[in-house]
Amino acid sequence: MNACYMSLLAGIKAQLMILLLHILSAGPIPRHVAFEMDGNRRFARLTGRRAIEGHSDGFHTLKRVLEICMRLDIRCVTVYAFAIENFNRPPDEVGALMKLAEERLVEIAQNGALLSQYGVRLNVLGHRELLPMHVQVAIDKAEGMTRHNSRAILNVCAPYASRHEITLAVQSVIQQALDKESFDSSSITEQTIEENLMTSLGGSPPLDIFIRTSGVKRLSGFLQWQCCENTQIHMVNTYWPDFGLWDFVPILLDYQRKVWARSSS
């Protein structure tokens, strides 16, 4: 009886969520939202568990939030999964994170799973050569499985640092100008550098909303070029595994007010 009641409650909750998302979709929807998924370890510590369990909870939240984004028709989601500096963490935690990435990326990219269900193409962005070979192989496999998906994009930044991304973009535009041999430095503009960022090369539109969880009020090397202009930045106190509609809906409502204000001015 209790199980029936819980199941009924879960069903009603799911329907209410779908209704709420449908109502939100009547207004402007952001094209590109980024999540700095911070607070997994602190969340685990709150309940006396190990850091890697917090990361596992964080992955489930990622799937849940991604599904919300897809239902809202947000065409591009970028998440900060692993910073280049995170290699400084204890080796067993880094090893466990690598194993989590290897298994989960392939899991969500498989036929019938989340990414194929919503037509999402997976791009893993960052300094891939720093990753262990077995993780690189898994990434290639997961990206290959979703290469023909065209409805939406999921960028997983790992291992990533914004200065590395900007430097590579500057390096690319310089190389392109050298290749032309006509030597025209005016060909280097803000737009050409932006087009050579990893996010742009993967087809991502400009960033509308940047969200960092766990109460930290820094970018910590995530999407610095992309978010420094015309991007609404939200630093929420909730730890990432707890992030949900209760945190996300007010952020989306703020975005809608901005778009309406802009169109009326």
Place this chain on the structure above:
Amino acid sequence: MVTSLFLWLLHLLHVSLVFLRTKFQKRRYLPPQLLTAYRSKLPKHLAIILVSHHAANPKHTEELYLESLVRVVKWCRALGIGQVTAYDAEGILLGCSDTIQERLTYDDDLDTDESESELEYPLTPPLSEASESRSHSPDLEDFTALLNVTTVCSFRKGASRHRAREVAVRRRAHHKDSPLTLHIISRSASKAAIVSTARFLLDEEFRRRQNSHDLDHVKAYELPISELNSILEGGLPSPDFMIVHHVHPQDPPPPLELHGFPPWQIALTEIHRTVVDDVARLEHPKPSLITEDAFCRALDEYAGAQFRLGR
């Protein structure tokens, strides 16, 4: 149509909840610590982003920005914060940098009756340390001027005239005459500075290949992060802490934005936005200078921040 109505109701509910939460927070208002109270850490380099409403009167906005900046500089000097960067996207502060110099000199004279201080504009921003990978041409010194950073230094008369960076590093005394380096920037020092740097590096590489007798022009061009960093931070160092202040506060306040602040320099910058605490001001929004309370609250928040640096 029905869905749009429900969306409108949702927005009304959200605005009402935000309003009630704001009122509740005002009731529980706790004043920040005093300016000179002990804080476990203070920023060495503080940035202030000044934002106004796009329809505001430009002359009035300039006055608000100028007064807010003078206040911030005064408080930073009192605390021994050695570097301040002042940013506004439109370049209003850059346009009145002479007035800023006069105001800071005037305030210097008022504050320090016995000692005299001078203001100096270096011709170019402080130069970076030598690049780790390749040496740059003598044009680098001229080039850094193109990064569009105006730097104003304040130091005591009679001190040796070192370059701005050396003065700021050498003297960090926590008293009101502390020297302070002020960088004034606008959007022209932001992504545009990275573009200028890329063009400069292209020039250099092209000249190098033309002068080189080796066949290394077939090698791909490589740019180390450290090299790009030394150029960009040579023009504008990274601030530890950033305060975003709207001189025309809105109710409810819009979400935080960075208004085009230089992207390279904000990797690890702690970000704070001032809020309007005064209930009366909320009910009748009017232009707002940054208050000492708001500044102290920002510093309290900075002192409480934790830096894990990836670990």
